[in-house]
Amino acid sequence: MHETSIVNSIFRTLEQEFEVEKLNNMKAIHLKVGILSNIEPRLLYNAYEAFHMTNPIYQKVKLEIEMTELKIKCEICEHITNVKNYRFICDNCKKPSKNVIQGEEMLIHKVEFDD
C-alpha cells in the first residue's frame, strides 16, 4: 500500500549510509522482507521502476527481494516453529508465543557495488 514511500526510504537510507561516489557505483540492492512486513514484492518492483522515471541516477541499480517465512522461538522450550495460518503456538510444547525471530523484518540486507 505504501510501496512508493518504501522505495524513497531505501534510497534515503542508503544516502545516509554511503558516500555519493560509492553510490554512483552501486549495482544492486538486496532486500530481505518478512511476510509480516506487509510488503508485496510485485508492487514494490513496480514502485521501484516508477521511482527511476523521476530519479534516473539510480536507473541501473537492480533490486532483489527475498521473502522470509514466519518463525517463532518458544520462550519455554526454545523450539523454533514455522508459523502456519498465523497460529502463534509452539509446535513442541503447544504454548503460545509471540517471540518472532523471523518474518517481520524489512531490511536492506546487502548492497553490491561495481569496482
Place this chain on the structure above:
Amino acid sequence: MVDKSTKAARGTVQCENTNINLLKANDFVADIIKKEMAKTGTLLINVTSSAGSGKTTLMQKTAEKLKDKIKIAVMVGDLETERDADRIRETGIQALQIVTGGICHLEAQMIHQVLDQFDLENIDLLFIENVGNLVCPSSFDLGEDYRVTLMATTEGDDKPKKYPKMFLTSDMMLVSKADLLPYVPFSVEAVTKDAQEVNHELEVIQISSLSDEGVDEWCDWLLEKIKQKKG
C-alpha cells in the same frame, strides 16, 4: 617480468552486508518521542482500526468521561479534512488534525513535528488517532506506550488472521459497536479466539460508545495505565 597489480581486479563486485532496517529513520524518531513522553509522564496511546470502526466516536466518549479527572489531548491523522479534530474539540479537549495528504499511515516524524503544539507538562493522556487502515500503520512505531485496535462488529469476525501484524503488535482489542451485536452475524468469541491465536497477550474489551457498554472498563484501564506511567 610483468609487475603484478596490487589493485583490486576491475569488473568485480564488492558486497556490503548491511542489514539496515528500512524503518531505522522512523524508529530513531519514535525513540525521541518516547523520551519526551517519559520526561512529562504523559501516556501515549496509538489508536488504530479500519476506516469507520468508531475511533473518533470513542475519542469523544472517552473525553466526555475522563476530562474532569485527567487532562486529555488527541492528535488525529487523516488523508484530508479537519472533520475529526472538529468533532473531538466539541467535547472541550485539545485536538489537532494531522493531514497526511494521501499517505496511508502516520510516521513518527509527523508526530514529532506537531508535538510542540501540546503542553505536555499538563497532559496526562495523549491519543494518536491513526489513519483508518489495518495494514500500513502496523509497521510504524510512533513511540506509543500502548497500541489499541478497534474491531467493529460490522466488520466481520474474521479480520485478525487477515491482518495479523496489526493484532500481533497491539496490546488491546476493543470490539466496538457492541450495541449492534443483536443485528449482525458477529461472534465476539470467534474474533477473540482468532486474535489471541495471533497474540496471546492481547486484552479484549467489548465496547459501545453509544450505549456506554464497556466504556467504564476501558476508562479504568486507561486510568490504571496512567497511574503506572506516572509511577
